[in-house]
Amino acid sequence: MTKIGIYGSEGRMGQAIRDAIGAAGADYAGGVDAGGDPMALAREADVLVDFSVPSALVGNLGAAVAAGKPIVVGTTGLSADDLQNVDDAAQHVAVLQTGNTSLGVTLLSALVKQAAARLGPDWDIEIVEMHHRHKVDAPSGTSLLLGAAAAEGRGVDLATHSDRGRDGLTGARKEGQIGFAALRGGSVAGDHMVILAGNGERIELGHRAESRAIFAQGAVRAALWLAGKPAGRYRMADVLGL
Ligand SMILES: NC(=O)C1=CN([C@@H]2O[C@H](COP(=O)(O)OP(=O)(O)OC[C@H]3O[C@@H](n4cnc5c(N)ncnc54)[C@H](OP(=O)(O)O)[C@@H]3O)[C@@H](O)[C@H]2O)C=CC1
Numbered sequence: 001m002t003k004i005g006i007y008g009s010e011g012r013m014g015q016a017i018r019d020a021i022g023a024a025g026a027d028y029a030g031g032v033d034a035g036g037d038p039m040a041l042a043r044e045a046d047v048l049v050d051f052s053v054p055s056a057l058v059g060n061l062g063a064a065v066a067a068g069k070p071i072v073v074g075t076t077g078l079s080a081d082d083l084q085n086v087d088d089a090a091q092h093v094a095v096l097q098t099g100n101t102s103l104g105v106t107l108l109s110a111l112v113k114q115a116a117a118r119l120g121p122d123w124d125i126e127i128v129e130m131h132h133r134h135k136v137d138a139p140s141g142t143s144l145l146l147g148a149a150a151a152e153g154r155g156v157d158l159a160t161h162s163d164r165g166r167d168g169l170t171g172a173r174k175e176g177q178i179g180f181a182a183l184r185g186g187s188v189a190g191d192h193m194v195i196l197a198g199n200g201e202r203i204e205l206g207h208r209a210e211s212r213a214i215f216a217q218g219a220v221r222a223a224l225w226l227a228g229k230p231a232g233r234y235r236m237a238d239v240l241g242l
């Protein structure tokens with residue numbers, strides 16, 4: 001049986017992933033949290049999943065590479081340097097990095113890309129999310145993933161076409177920008193809405209996670225799929241055949 005190791009094992013996602021490992025009939029290789037040894041876990045596991053904090057990423061990727069083990073990176077709030085480190089690690093081992101491991105969001109991102117490609121630039125794109133009160137990063141990894149899908153559909157670079165955190169006398173909406181808004185409160189597992197606003201009509205493409213179980217099941221499915229794959233950067237769409 002495939003042994004899955006978890007970085008961030010005592011966190012909300014870590015606990016949900018442990019449940020999902022059991023339900024999938026896989027083995028739990030152990031976990032690491034703050035102050036733990038990422039290398040010892042990498043040696044023990046067949047495949048690793050990281051749902052921890054951005055500051056742990058370099059060490060976790062380094063351990064995966066040194067031990068030659070595939071890794072699923074689900075941690076969000078990653079910087080451009082972090083993403084470069086993910087690319088570098090993927091030269092040596094199989095790596096799947098995503099802001100959302102659910103089936104629904106993976107399909108939603110394909111729909112958003114298609115809608116953005118088909119509608120003209122006079123359709124404004126806004127992404128609204130709501131998460132529980134404990135979430136520490138904004139926009140969510142999912143919002144950024146959906147924004148990247150919209151930007152790809154439009155053939156533009158998200159980094160130069162984003163409007164994040166409007167406040168005060170902002171002026172009129174900048175043409176062609178993809179807007180982001182983040183709400184925080186209560187126990188919401190994760191709601192996302194992509195609004196395409198035209199003149200006189202609106203399209204709303206959304207997803208609501210009813211619990212963390214969908215992310216955990218997706219993470220385990222991705223880990224089992226990734227085990228034994230050659231070095232490279234993989235996507236949830238590859239896992240799910242979408
Ligand atoms: N891609 C996806 O589908 C999803 C991604 N996420 C993302 O997963 C991440 C975790 O979310 P969540 O479980 O809610 O957060 P939590 O804060 O509940 O858990 C984070 C865990 O990481 C641990 N941790 C801290 N430092 C390290 C370290 N150096 N090495 C290993 N572990 C460490 C923490 O341990 P300690 O408490 O000891 O500090 C804690 O157990 C977030 O970035 C979140 O956005 C969440 C849901 C779905």
Ligand SMILES: O=C(O)C1=N[C@H](C(=O)O)C[C@H](O)C1
Binds near residue numbers: 076139191
């Ligand atoms: O922190 C969370 O809880 C979640 N994080 C991911 C994100 O940033 O998009 C995925 C999901 O929405 C829950």
